[in-house]
């Protein structure tokens with residue numbers, strides 16, 4: 001799979017191709033649309049070719065431009081476990097209006113469950129699934145591409161010390177491993193091998 005990695009202010013965005021345009025994973029900070037458009041331009045991608053977007057979790061450095069991209073025609077794909085969360089980000093920025101955050105609306109969103117996400121991705125030519133991988137936050141999800149890679153947002157690595165074990169994080173990694181992925185694309189920092 002041809003994964004395009006873009007980084008701005010330590011936030012990674014990724015693009016993967018589908019039969020129906022590009023899928024973007026995470027969108028970085030609010031008020032950085034011009035920088036995002038510039039990064040896309042440097043990769044010869046027009047924003048109207050980005051047909052889908054997935055947000056690994058609704059924290060500011062990951063979902064900041066979600067509505068800006070929706071306004072430009074990108075479809076927001078949500079995992080059902082995230083439905084209660086994008087409005088929390090809206091509320092956070094109500095207290096911080098100078099950030100020029102655009103409220104994420106409920107219109108033009110596609111909501112997928114673990115069960116129906118694979119048929120959705122199959123319809124656009126990708127053997128992928130959207131799975132709930134809590135640990136960093138309850139709304140954290142991963143896009144897993146079987147036998148290839150996973151986009152995990154801010155899921156923490158497994159702690160080395162036994163006393164720091166965290167069963168929620170371990171379960172999320174176990175779930176990701178079921179798909180035999182080889183490369184992990186995190187929300188911050190460089191990709192690594194699993």
Ligand SMILES: [Zn+2]
Nearest residue numbers: 057059136154
């Ligand atoms: Zn986060």
Ligand SMILES: [Zn+2]
Nearest residue numbers: 059061154187
């Ligand atoms: Zn983050």
